[in-house]
Amino acid sequence: xxxxxxxxxxxxxxxxxxxxxxxxxxxxxxxxxxxxxxxxxxxxxxxxxxxxxxxxxxxxxxxxxxxxxxxxxxxxxxxxxxxxxxxxxxxxxxxxxxxxxxxxxxxxxxxxxxxxxxxxxxxxxxxxxxxxxxxxxxxxxxxxxxxxxxxxxxxxxxxxxxxxxxxxxxxxxxxxxxxxxxxxxxxxxxxxxxxxxxxxxxxxxxxxxxxxxxxxxxxxxxxxxxxxxxxxxxxxxxxxxxxxxxxxxxxxxxxxxxxxxxxxxxxxxxxxxx
Amino acid sequence: xxxxxxxxxxxxxxxxxxxxxxxxxxxxxxxxxxxxxxxxxxxxxxxxxxxxxxxxxxxxxxxxxxxxxxxxxxxxxxxxxxxxxxxxxxxxxxxxxxxxxxxxxxxxxxxxxxxxxxxxxxxxxxxxxxxxxxxxxxxxxxxxxxxxxxxxxxxxxxxxxxxxxxxxxxxxxxxxxxxxxxxxxxxxxxxxxxxxxxxxxxxxxxxxxxxxxxxxxxxxxxxxxxxxxxxxxxxxxxxxxxxxxxxxxxxxxxxxxxxxxxxxxxxxxxxxxxxxxxxxxxxxxxxxxxxxx
Amino acid sequence: xxxxxxxxxxxxxxxxxxxxxxxxxxxxxxxxxxxxxxxxxxxxxxxxxxxxxxxxxxxxxxxxxxxxxxxxxxxxxxxxxxxxxxxxxxxxxxxxxxxxxxxxxxxxxxxxxxxxxxxxxxxxxxxxxxxxxxxxxxxxxxxxxxxxxxxxxxxxxxxxxxxxxxxxxxxxxxxxxxxxxxxxxxxxxxxxxxxxxxxxxxxxxxxxxxxxxxxxxxxxxxxxxxxxxxxxxxxxxxxxxxxxxxxxxxxxxxxxxxxxxxxxx
Ligand SMILES: Nc1ncnc2c1ncn2[C@@H]1O[C@H](COP(=O)(O)OP(=O)(O)O)[C@@H](O)[C@H]1O
Ligand SMILES: [Mg+2]
Numbered sequence: 001x002x003x004x005x006x007x008x009x010x011x012x013x014x015x016x017x018x019x020x021x022x023x024x025x026x027x028x029x030x031x032x033x034x035x036x037x038x039x040x041x042x043x044x045x046x047x048x049x050x051x052x053x054x055x056x057x058x059x060x061x062x063x064x065x066x067x068x069x070x071x072x073x074x075x076x077x078x079x080x081x082x083x084x085x086x087x088x089x090x091x092x093x094x095x096x097x098x099x100x101x102x103x104x105x106x107x108x109x110x111x112x113x114x115x116x117x118x119x120x121x122x123x124x125x126x127x128x129x130x131x132x133x134x135x136x137x138x139x140x141x142x143x144x145x146x147x148x149x150x151x152x153x154x155x156x157x158x159x160x161x162x163x164x165x166x167x168x169x170x171x172x173x174x175x176x177x178x179x180x181x182x183x184x185x186x187x188x189x190x191x192x193x194x195x196x197x198x199x200x201x202x203x204x205x206x207x208x209x210x211x212x213x214x215x216x217x218x219x220x221x222x223x224x225x226x227x228x229x230x231x232x233x234x235x236x237x238x239x240x241x242x243x244x245x246x247x248x249x250x251x252x253x254x255x256x257x258x259x260x261x262x263x264x265x266x267x268x269x270x271x272x273x274x
Numbered sequence: 275x276x277x278x279x280x281x282x283x284x285x286x287x288x289x290x291x292x293x294x295x296x297x298x299x300x301x302x303x304x305x306x307x308x309x310x311x312x313x314x315x316x317x318x319x320x321x322x323x324x325x326x327x328x329x330x331x332x333x334x335x336x337x338x339x340x341x342x343x344x345x346x347x348x349x350x351x352x353x354x355x356x357x358x359x360x361x362x363x364x365x366x367x368x369x370x371x372x373x374x375x376x377x378x379x380x381x382x383x384x385x386x387x388x389x390x391x392x393x394x395x396x397x398x399x400x401x402x403x404x405x406x407x408x409x410x411x412x413x414x415x416x417x418x419x420x421x422x423x424x425x426x427x428x429x430x431x432x433x434x435x436x437x438x439x440x441x442x443x444x445x446x447x448x449x450x451x452x453x454x455x456x457x458x459x460x461x462x463x464x465x466x467x468x469x470x471x472x473x474x475x476x477x478x479x480x481x482x483x484x485x486x487x488x489x490x491x492x493x494x495x496x497x498x499x500x501x502x503x504x505x506x507x508x509x510x511x512x513x514x515x516x517x518x519x520x521x522x523x524x525x526x527x528x529x530x531x532x533x534x535x536x537x538x539x540x541x542x543x544x545x546x547x548x549x550x551x552x553x554x555x556x557x558x559x560x561x562x563x564x565x566x567x
Numbered sequence: 568x569x570x571x572x573x574x575x576x577x578x579x580x581x582x583x584x585x586x587x588x589x590x591x592x593x594x595x596x597x598x599x600x601x602x603x604x605x606x607x608x609x610x611x612x613x614x615x616x617x618x619x620x621x622x623x624x625x626x627x628x629x630x631x632x633x634x635x636x637x638x639x640x641x642x643x644x645x646x647x648x649x650x651x652x653x654x655x656x657x658x659x660x661x662x663x664x665x666x667x668x669x670x671x672x673x674x675x676x677x678x679x680x681x682x683x684x685x686x687x688x689x690x691x692x693x694x695x696x697x698x699x700x701x702x703x704x705x706x707x708x709x710x711x712x713x714x715x716x717x718x719x720x721x722x723x724x725x726x727x728x729x730x731x732x733x734x735x736x737x738x739x740x741x742x743x744x745x746x747x748x749x750x751x752x753x754x755x756x757x758x759x760x761x762x763x764x765x766x767x768x769x770x771x772x773x774x775x776x777x778x779x780x781x782x783x784x785x786x787x788x789x790x791x792x793x794x795x796x797x798x799x800x801x802x803x804x805x806x807x808x809x810x811x812x813x814x815x816x817x818x819x820x821x822x823x824x825x826x827x828x829x830x831x832x
Contacts, residue, residue: 080439089438103434103448161445314649315653362598372604373809380683387678483653486650527669533668536660540661543654
């Protein structure tokens with residue numbers, strides 16, 4: 001992976017929402033096939049950053065470029081943070097994936113062998129063949145997550161954005177989805193940017209991490225970024241990066257945390273005690 | 275039951291069957307998307323508001339279908355223009371537009387009765403009169419039906435993605451507002467057409483009933499549309515023939531067409547939800563937490 | 568307009584506005600505008616049935632309103648709420664057309680039932696309306712807090728009360744009571760706009776729930792009183808003015824309210 005194929009470049013991106021700065025000078029770039037974690041606590045600006053990349057939120061300053069050119073809709077696959085699939089809709093998992101392929105086209109879809117095959121392959125790739133013909137609104141959270149990943153990937157985007165896809169999954173599904181995304185990104189050359197509030201499930205998989213705190217970001221290799229001095233300077237007060245039993249925990253000194261409570265109530269990423 | 279021979283030779287009957295059939299078909303197709311998008315209330319509101327247009331048409335003496343069309347399109351335009359996102363605001367806005375439109379209808383019908391002394395206008399506008407559709411309306415009605423069907427077919431897929439999730443659609447490059455506006459226009463056309471046939475008040479049945487019934491059974495959007503069209507057509511034609519025949523069984527007046535059609539639609543809905551519930555039972559293990567809305 | 572024969576109209580209109588304003592607060596909170604429209608309109612065939620049988624129309628209206636409550640709650644199982652309201656409305660109106668055609672009194676009386684009639688309210692009707700409004704307000708006072716909690720989140724109410732499902736029944740019952748009484752005066756088509764308009768404006772004027780409820784009642788009173796006065800002066804239908812003034816309330820609320828501005832979040 002050299003600098004040759006930049007899939008995404010974010011340069012000095014600033015966003016203000018409701019009069020409050022939400023992103024401040026965010027800089028990072030992704031190359032094709034790279035798997036990147038977007039880590040930050042609740043309210044740090046992860047969703048806003050992803051929506052800015054999609055062009056849903058205008059930038060105040062800076063620029064966001066895709067594959068060297070401007071933003072192109074459709075060239076990005078997206079799995080939103082909170083998506084409630086209505087059980088009242090008559091859509092099977094395979095219909096949702098097919099809509100990812102050509103849902104923006106006008107007119108009814110003509111039956112097509114190659115289209116059906118591509119959908120079938122995608123369903124198999126995410127391990128959703130088993131429930132491909134079930135109503136999508138009635139599937140479990142993890143199953144819906146897989147279907148939505150397939151929906152996003154089926155048109156072979158150069159960039160895949162996933163907003164907290166691991167939030168509601170158990171340990172096993174989390175590991176499976178991460179491994180799956182890792183594999184798919186390697187195979188297809190799709191750059192993956194995945195947001196999460198806990199970095200631990202991603203530690204072994206991430207090529208790169210973008211760490212957000214109160215809208216400011218640092219980016220780099222995981223062991224370059226997740227360090228006491230780097231994160232302390234990002235937060236603006238002292239935090240300790242502690243490694244226990246192969247997990248990373250970021251701990252803030254309590255007194256400092258209170259002084260900064262307005263924006264960062266919970267800068268501590270702890271792993272659940274087993 | 276013995277059908278009276280030759281009901282197809284009867285001119286009003288032929289018109290009723292063709293315009294009614296067109297309305298049923300359009301309503302079924304547009305209705306499926308409408309129910310999926312939770313716009314049943316909006317559909318009903320458009321129908322009621324369009325009755326103000328119908329009343330105005332009687333007042334100034336133009337083609338009533340034009341009146342229904344103009345008012346339905348205006349109301350749809352207002353609701354889309356306001357661009358309200360949250361479900362609560364949409365519910366409220368629909369209610370307010372409905373209230374204002376009905377108030378206007380009240381006034382216009384009052385003028386129909388007092389200024390033009392068209393006493394029966396209220397009944398005709400609100401409850402429809404399938405057997406009294408003037409032949410001159412047929413070409414316009416069928417053209418409106420064709421336009422609505424075409425528009426629905428064109429936006430079929432983008433509308434489905436938008437219904438699933440607006441963000442997902444936007445990420446795919448779909449212009450969500452334009453698609454929604456096109457759907458609303460198709461809805462307004464469907465509503466005007468059915469208001470003309472079964473009456474403003476009952477067009478909701480034609481629009482929502484077959485679609486809701488089909489959605490209880492179908493597993494795919496395309497089959498939902500086909501099934502809804504089938505139910506809508508069968509109920510409309512069956513109801514029209516039933517009403518026509520009822521003149522011969524009942525002493526004197528017969529049953530109103532709207533009553534026959536709506537009753538058939540409702541029976542179809544009950545049957546569909548019974549079958550649908552039976553088919554679903556093994557799949558859904560614990561509906562205990564389900565709140566029904 | 569304050570002649571003795573108008574006295575009944577004023578009394579009934581005041582009662583109607585009191586109840587509609589209060590109930591409207593919950594209609595807005597619970598997003599139930601369609602039900603508030605479908606219940607009264609679906610009850611009007613009851614008047615036709617009563618005419619056919621020669622009994623008090625209020626009896627027929629009450630019966631059909633009760634049927635509406637049962638039908639809507641039953642149809643809501645495993646179905647979208649708005650579809651349930653639409654189906655009930657369609658069915659009852661279809662039955663209404665049949666009843667009207669059977670009774671042969673097609674046009675007369677129909678207009679008044681749909682769009683309201685201020686004149687010719689009898690003393691017995693006033694008594695009936697008074698009793699029904701007392702009932703509706705009593706039920707509302709009893710269940711105000713659970714209903715509010717349920718509007719915020721059905722699951723919260725279920726956790727706190729055990730049975731949130733019952734609340735939908737209570738709410739629809741109150742709605743039915745209040746629409747039945749209001750129907751002969753404001754008309755089946757427009758009762759609901761008296762609930763939606765004032766309450767939507769009131770919610771935009773304050774962030775406190777019970778103050779919004781009070782504001783809704785005050786606005787509803789203003790709307791009904793002005794509508795009757797204007798109808799009396801112009802001889803135009805009351806329903807027209809109710810619809811118009813309620814719409815004006817909503818627009819005013821959206822223009823100036825703080826509550827209306829925060830809907831983007
Ligand atoms: N539409 C909006 N208007 C004003 N502030 C917003 C808006 N959307 C998000 N915010 C604020 O921006 C910050 C970042 O939000 P978000 O990107 O959703 O965080 P995350 O996804 O990391 O939890 C939060 O403080 C949130 O309150
Ligand atoms: Mg987020």
